Amino acid sequence: MTKTVDPSPGAARASGPSIADTLARDAIAPPAPILQSQYEFLGDDDIPVERYTSHAYMQREMNELWPRVWQWVCREEHIPDVGDTYVYDIGRHSVVVVRSAQDTVQAFHNVCTHRGTRLFEREGCGYSGGFTCPFHGWSWHLDGSIDTIPGRWDFPHATEQTHALRPVRCDTWGGFVFVNLDNAAAPLERQLDVLPQHFAHFPLERRRIKLHVQKRLPANWKAAQEAFMEAYHNFATHDAPNGGNTQYDIFGKFVSRFIHNIGSYSPQSLEDYPGDKWRRPALTEQEQLQMLSVFGLSSDCVPEGDTARNVAAAELRRRLGEALGTDLSGVSECMMLDSIEYHLFPNMFLFPGVNVPMVYRFRPDGDRVDHCLFDLLLLEMLPEGTPHPVPPEPVFLDVDDSYTQVQALGWLAPVYDQDTDNLMLQQKGLSSAAKSGVTLGNYQEARIRRMHMTLNEYITPPESQP
Amino acid sequence: MSENPFEHNLLTHKLCKIADHDELPQGKTQVAAVNGREVLLCHTAEGYFAVDNLCSHAAARLCDGKLKGHRVLCPMHGGSFDVRDGVALSRPATAPIRTYQLLVNEQGIFVSLPDEAT
Ligand code: FES
Ligand code: FES
Ligand SMILES: [Fe+2]
Numbered sequence: 001m002t003k004t005v006d007p008s009p010g011a012a013r014a015s016g017p018s019i020a021d022t023l024a025r026d027a028i029a030p031p032a033p034i035l036q037s038q039y040e041f042l043g044d045d046d047i048p049v050e051r052y053t054s055h056a057y058m059q060r061e062m063n064e065l066w067p068r069v070w071q072w073v074c075r076e077e078h079i080p081d082v083g084d085t086y087v088y089d090i091g092r093h094s095v096v097v098v099r100s101a102q103d104t105v106q107a108f109h110n111v112c113t114h115r116g117t118r119l120f121e122r123e124g125c126g127y128s129g130g131f132t133c134p135f136h137g138w139s140w141h142l143d144g145s146i147d148t149i150p151g152r153w154d155f156p157h158a159t160e161q162t163h164a165l166r167p168v169r170c171d172t173w174g175g176f177v178f179v180n181l182d183n184a185a186a187p188l189e190r191q192l193d194v195l196p197q198h199f200a201h202f203p204l205e206r207r208r209i210k211l212h213v214q215k216r217l218p219a220n221w222k223a224a225q226e227a228f229m230e231a232y233h234n235f236a237t238h239d240a241p242n243g244g245n246t247q248y249d250i251f252g253k254f255v256s257r258f259i260h261n262i263g264s265y266s267p268q269s270l271e272d273y274p275g276d277k278w279r280r281p282a283l284t285e286q287e288q289l290q291m292l293s294v295f296g297l298s299s300d301c302v303p304e305g306d307t308a309r310n311v312a313a314a315e316l317r318r319r320l321g322e323a324l325g326t327d328l329s330g331v332s333e334c335m336m337l338d339s340i341e342y343h344l345f346p347n348m349f350l351f352p353g354v355n356v357p358m359v360y361r362f363r364p365d366g367d368r369v370d371h372c373l374f375d376l377l378l379l380e381m382l383p384e385g386t387p388h389p390v391p392p393e394p395v396f397l398d399v400d401d402s403y404t405q406v407q408a409l410g411w412l413a414p415v416y417d418q419d420t421d422n423l424m425l426q427q428k429g430l431s432s433a434a435k436s437g438v439t440l441g442n443y444q445e446a447r448i449r450r451m452h453m454t455l456n457e458y459i460t461p462p463e464s465q466p
Numbered sequence: 467m468s469e470n471p472f473e474h475n476l477l478t479h480k481l482c483k484i485a486d487h488d489e490l491p492q493g494k495t496q497v498a499a500v501n502g503r504e505v506l507l508c509h510t511a512e513g514y515f516a517v518d519n520l521c522s523h524a525a526a527r528l529c530d531g532k533l534k535g536h537r538v539l540c541p542m543h544g545g546s547f548d549v550r551d552g553v554a555l556s557r558p559a560t561a562p563i564r565t566y567q568l569l570v571n572e573q574g575i576f577v578s579l580p581d582e583a584t
Pocket of ligand 1: 112113
């Protein structure tokens with residue numbers, strides 16, 4: 001029953017059908033990038049625990065990672081009009097993005113060039129005819145050039161060259177605005193790597209934000225995002241059968257992916273999991289459809305010879321197609337149902353799925369090593385020709401607030417609560433330093449290792465090489 | 467105006483019409499001069515609210531700013547206020563701005579002003 005174990009590390013896979021097998025059986029083939037698969041063994045050393053617990057390491061990230069990497073700030077529809085601003089904080093750094101002309105988005109350090117005062121206190125959307133510092137009233141035009149210096153006679157040494165607002169690199173892709181505090185950094189395309197090609201069939205600029213939740217999580221930002229980079233925990237944490245045969249892909253330094261099926265699973269992939277659950281007996285197609293009732297399906301019966309996956313995809317195509325005013329009849333089962341999750345280094349997740357349409361961002365919460373901020377967006381297709389509506393304001397949840405307070409999260413809320421409980425326990429355990437390293441599976445947790453390897457390229461203390 | 471919720475106030479408050487019903491699209495604001503003061507009418511997803519048009523920080527006119535959800539954003543220094551209760555939400559603004567009670571019916575949108583303001 002067990003597959004012959006390939007002796008080379010990283011070559012072993014779960015028993016039973018693979019994701020590729022499921023996709024090959026589906027009635028409608030998914031777009032070509034979904035069918036690509038790419039993995040290589042990256043090593044099996046432990047990841048040092050200090051990366052999650054040490055203030056010194058956190059400071060290195062603040063000095064060497066965050067000021068040198070492209071990171072997503074907001075959506076273009078957050079700043080549709082000239083004068084619209086969006087302030088983004090990352091640790092002690094703060095950036096203001098502004099639409100300075102109808103087709104120009106610029107970014108500046110959110111800092112006065114006189115005596116260093118923050119221009120905008122609060123993260124998020126704003127609007128301004130220009131920038132004015134509240135301290136002595138210096139002001140700048142939207143393009144960062146000096147407008148007024150009250151008592152200018154006293155500042156002959158403050159010129160456009162020396163005292164314009166400090167620019168920050170800014171670029172857009174897929175409706176997202178990105179910044180990079182390093183003016184010498186390679187262009188955004190380098191970091192996006194295969195993403196534009198992989199999302200050509202799923203234009204993110206034609207999505208609207210349906211919901212934005214921002215939650216404070218009780219863990220280091222990396223530990224938090226790593227809980228979302230593997231589906232290995234689905235069985236123990238979420239009492240779900242479908243993480244065992246998840247496919248993991250690594251498309252280079254910056255981009256990785258997992259795909260796991262919804263509406264089908266592999267009983268064989270759970271063969272050495274504890275108990276008989278979902279193996280003896282395996283779930284029937286009928287039972288699998290019942291597990292999808294969280295999607296509010298009206299069909300509760302799988303016709304003889306058909307599959308739960310087919311029935312669910314067909315109903316969602318019809319129902320969501322109507323609701324969104326879009327024809328989804330040609331959309332593959334995989335795109336309709338599955339959890340397809342891309343990670344863009346360092347901290348962004350994107351899901352090209354119709355029913356699982358999230359975007360995540362994880363980042364440090366100020367200078368706290370053991371807490372982070374988690375932004376969770378649900379995107380929705382914008383029908384052809386429909387302009388972008390005003391995006392909703394974020395809903396804030398503190399560490400102890402349950403996601404179930406946000407009704408619009410529906411079935412996802414208890415799932416995210418389960419993840420949060422783990423994170424709190426994990427951060428506590430890591431801090432007790434019983435073991436100096438975190439161990440990763442060769443295949444299922446390879447995305448996490450890839451993230452740390454790329455992090456090493458930004459932060460290179462020899463003692464922390466994984 | 468038999469269903470006037472401010473009826474009990476009518477002796478001490480007076481109602482002034484500041485807009486026609488359906489005149490102001492949701493998400494927009496509009497200024498009305500009432501008894502020498504500027505009142506900012508805000509149409510949010512939660513309904514109509516009215517606040518003073520001048521920012522409590524340095525008196526910028528909030529009608530030159532923008533309404534985002536239930537926040538009105540000052541165009542000057544990034545201050546913002548909750549239009550539902552006037553509370554200052556971001557620095558440098560710290561003092562609240564005044565709010566006004568509204569009556570909305572088919573005849574229009576009316577602001578309720580204390581009589582001493584006349
Ligand atoms: S510190 Fe900004 S104007 Fe003086
Ligand atoms: S005048 Fe409104 S924030 Fe300064
Ligand atoms: Fe999870």
